[in-house]
Amino acid sequence: PGVLSQVAEGSHEDSSFDSLDAFLLHDDSDLQTIFSQTRFELDCVLDACPSSVGGSQSAEANELNDRMPLGLLGSHELLTSYFNAGFDYRDELYDDEEVLCELAVSPPMCNTVPDAPHVVEDEILVFQTSAGSATRRIVVQRDDDLLTPDQVKEHWDEVQKARLKELGIWNDHKCFSRKLRRDAHNIIDTRWVIKFKWVQKDGKWVRIIRARLTVRGFKDSGKGDVDRYAGTSSRSSQKVVVSEAVARGWDILSADISKAFLQGVTYKELSELTGTAPREINFYLPAADIPLLRTIKGFEGFDPQKEVLHCDKPGTGLADAPRAFQVKLVGILIKKCGMRQSCVDNELCFRHEKGVLILIMTIHVDDLKVAGKHEVVQELLKILESEFGELTIQRGTFTNCGVQHIQNPITREITLDQTDFVSKLRTIEHPQLATGTNEEKCVPALHQLFISLLGAIAYATHTRVDVMVFIVALQRQNHNPEVQHVRRLNKLLRWTQRNPKKLAYKKLPSRETHLRIISDAAFKKETEKGHCLRGALYLRAPGDTTESFVTTRKETVVHVLDWTCKNQRHVTRSTFAAELLSGGDAVDQGLLLSQLLTEITHGPMSATEARNQRLSGGYKIPQVLYLDAMSVFAAVTAVFIKTPAEKSLLCHIQFLRELLDHGVLAAIVWLDTRDMWADGLTKGAVQREALLRLLDGLCVMMHEPKIWRPKI
Secondary structure, eight states: OOOOOOOOOSSOOOGGGGSGGGTSOOSSHHHHHHHHHHHHHHHHHHHHSOTTTSSSOOHHHHTTTTSOOGGGGGOHHHHHHHHTTTOOOOGGGGTTOOOEEEEEEOTTGGGGSTTOOOOOTTEEEEEEEETTSSOEEEEEEETTSBOOHHHHHHTHHHHHHHHHHHHHHHHHTTOEEEEEGGGOOSEEOEEEEEEEEEEEETTEEEEEEEEEEEEOGGGOTTGGGSOOOOOBOOHHHHHHHHHHHHHHTOOEEEEEETTGGGSSOOHHHHHHHHTOOOOOOEEOOOGGGHHHHTTSTTOTTOOTTTEEEEESSOOTTOTTHHHHHHHHHHHHHHHTTOOEEOSSOTTEEEEEETTEEEEEEEEETTEEEEEEOHHHHHHHHHHHHHHHOOEEEEESEEEETTEEEEEOTTTOOEEEEOHHHHHTOOOOOOHHHHHOOTTSBOOHHHHHHHHHHHHHHHHGGGTOGGGHHHHHHHHTTTTSOBHHHHHHHHHHHHHHHHSOOOEEEOOOSOSOEEEEEEEEEEEEEOSSOEEEEEEEEEEEEEOOSHHHHTOOSSOEEOEEEEEEEEEOSSOOOSHHHHHHHHHHHHHHHHHHHHHHHHHHHHOOOOHHHHHHHHHHOOOSSOEEEEEOOHHHHHHHHOSSOOOOSSGGGHHHHHHHHHHHHTTSSOEEEEOOGGGOGGGGGTOSSSOOHHHHHHHTTEEOOOSOOEEEOOOO
């Protein structure tokens, strides 16, 4: 090392240091040559950048002249040269995605963030800000989220293995074959979904990377001619399975079929079943996947310029994939498992032996919820595994359709809840909430957040019946919300999170049961318009005698099967009309539930038998209508039906009376308003103790009711 040169005194600065050349100096002549060559190549790249990168700049920008301009980040050639040094960059994996700025806070530092949600061990707190708006959102990011581009680079070898495995699965299920490009039409591209997933291996939970190949079905030119189909069971069917498991003391379990959409019938088989022409769909893979495809037997010489992959059966992402899978699944259940579909809900299947139920199951696409005799259930699972491969089976405690099921191993009683789902929802944070008045209309960004959160919390009504009326009230404002509605939504979410609630199904004391249809309505007349809300509860209660319909001052175990909280479908001008019309609508739904319960407990029925029971009665499960409107009760039970002041309501009164006279309805009961359990579904300001007790599986009549049954 030589002697340091002296620094001149004074307050001025040497202008020679304004240039980058002043710092790219070295005593070694060879290194100095490399520095000079590198600077020359960088200048060439900068000169080739668009004028928008350079051009007229502010004084602040002039200070950054010697830094790499942001415009270079759009240069694919330059970035590729950098990434190729240690990473095979894949541009197609993350195109068209929203650009977000994220600030991550790891535990335990999350505790220092004011108003932060609770973060568990496998989570981090992330503040997200969109590049297109000033909206800040707090989310909880789990370790099984989609991989970011940086994570894809970090785990590239694992990603490649996952993609190769996925292609192998498609090939094993015979989903595609080779086809010349010149003979193919309706050619679609594909997209990879790469995510972390927790799986159990050797009794331990480990995180793996899973890749899913999806065909971009929205580009399918023939999608408009495909009948849309969603193989999902109804909410009431889901609850009926739980009710039957508890009533009969059966174990309940969940079974998931892996890669279900790749295991449906082929397009040729679907064509033969439906009588339509076979569908023609082809797709191609990203160029980076061709070497992986060539490692699969039968595709060694695949030429992407001359060939495409032909869909022999619907794959993930195509509109007819759910239907193709459902056709195969139902065929196996009927032909090999001896099950029957319900006439009310085709996704509810059951099996009887000598008129006695031994197996019941709901289908939600590829998620099955099963209850029945142990040996029959094991036989079913064995048949399904022989057809679809190993199933993911969870017993006793599992999540199905977003609802957590917990079964007591001793009493076989079951509780349902969505506590975990609700806890992960986050309140809306937006600048307009801090500055806007209550009556101010939401800006588009806030409006979108309102719709998103409202839809999420509405899903929680699969178990949270107690907050349904507030959600319905907010849904009225969906098209044009004000700031006050967003604040109310945030308040509702916080209250729901602070007050978790479970839906309980306790052991019924009797095998004979009846269906309670509890109907209520709320009518509010205003100067310019009126609001009418109808609510109904459908309860399965023990006993099938008149005494069991009106048990007073005694707790009765009940199972909540379904509920309704909606706007009135008819024009309503009075409270009498609201209560009457609400009762008629409630009975309509109750008839279907009664038919469903009759099928389950006494065996399947044909459409003709169902029609005859609807016309002349004969349901094995009695159904009783409960109202708290004495005027409606008196009008329906009068010896001689009189025309009401609102003449159009006469036919509705006669409809209910006809159902009673023909034995379709076993009885009609007037309840004291203080005992009206459905009040909490139509009014937000009333006490909800009775409704909350129902969710606990208990029903009490504290005041004397009135019951009417036809004498003949």
